[in-house]
Amino acid sequence: MPVDKQEFRGVMGHFATGVTVITTHDGNGQRFGLTANAVSSVSLEPPLVLCCVDKQSESHAAFGTSKVFTVNILTNDQEVLSRKFAKSGADKFEGVGYRIGQTGTPILNDVLAHLECEIRHEFDAGDHTIFVGEPIDVAMDQETEPLLYFRGGYRNLRA
Numbered sequence: 001m002p003v004d005k006q007e008f009r010g011v012m013g014h015f016a017t018g019v020t021v022i023t024t025h026d027g028n029g030q031r032f033g034l035t036a037n038a039v040s041s042v043s044l045e046p047p048l049v050l051c052c053v054d055k056q057s058e059s060h061a062a063f064g065t066s067k068v069f070t071v072n073i074l075t076n077d078q079e080v081l082s083r084k085f086a087k088s089g090a091d092k093f094e095g096v097g098y099r100i101g102q103t104g105t106p107i108l109n110d111v112l113a114h115l116e117c118e119i120r121h122e123f124d125a126g127d128h129t130i131f132v133g134e135p136i137d138v139a140m141d142q143e144t145e146p147l148l149y150f151r152g153g154y155r156n157l158r159a
């Protein structure tokens, strides 16, 4: 029997993660971004990183057209940014500082670290698509602490 959806979500919520904003564009000058914690390192040789994106999200199609994304790893000061990018609709980038990287994707200001990636593989996975990207430019931007997510709430290392 399949596991209940809410129970599955609750159990997976026990797996503490960092929090990222994944940014991309649609190849036509429109930028997109969504908060995501379904992000993982995949391979070292070559370096590969994955993110899982809901097919219903407004950003989803843009990944397929531009074939690039940036993983912006948030600091513990960036909960507001995480909440902003977790809501569909409004222009999420209004009032947010960023620069455009070599892939054309927004790199948010003051993040902990970022990886600009070119998509090498896409896998259909239930209601999400797994995008696997090869980082072409990366940086550890700050020597500060991460924003964490655990049991449905934001945490930091000392709380």
Ligand SMILES: Cc1cc2nc3c(=O)[nH]c(=O)nc-3n(C[C@H](O)[C@H](O)[C@H](O)COP(=O)(O)O)c2cc1C
Pocket: 019, 033, 034, 035, 036, 037, 038, 039, 052, 053, 054, 056, 057, 058, 059, 060, 082, 085, 086, 087, 088, 089, 149
């Ligand atoms: C902590 C946190 C983690 C999330 N992780 C993911 C994720 O890994 N993949 C995903 O598709 N949505 C994830 N979401 C939900 C999206 O951020 C949310 O659906 C967003 O509104 C999508 O934006 P869009 O429709 O503008 O693309 C997460 C939300 C939160 C608060």
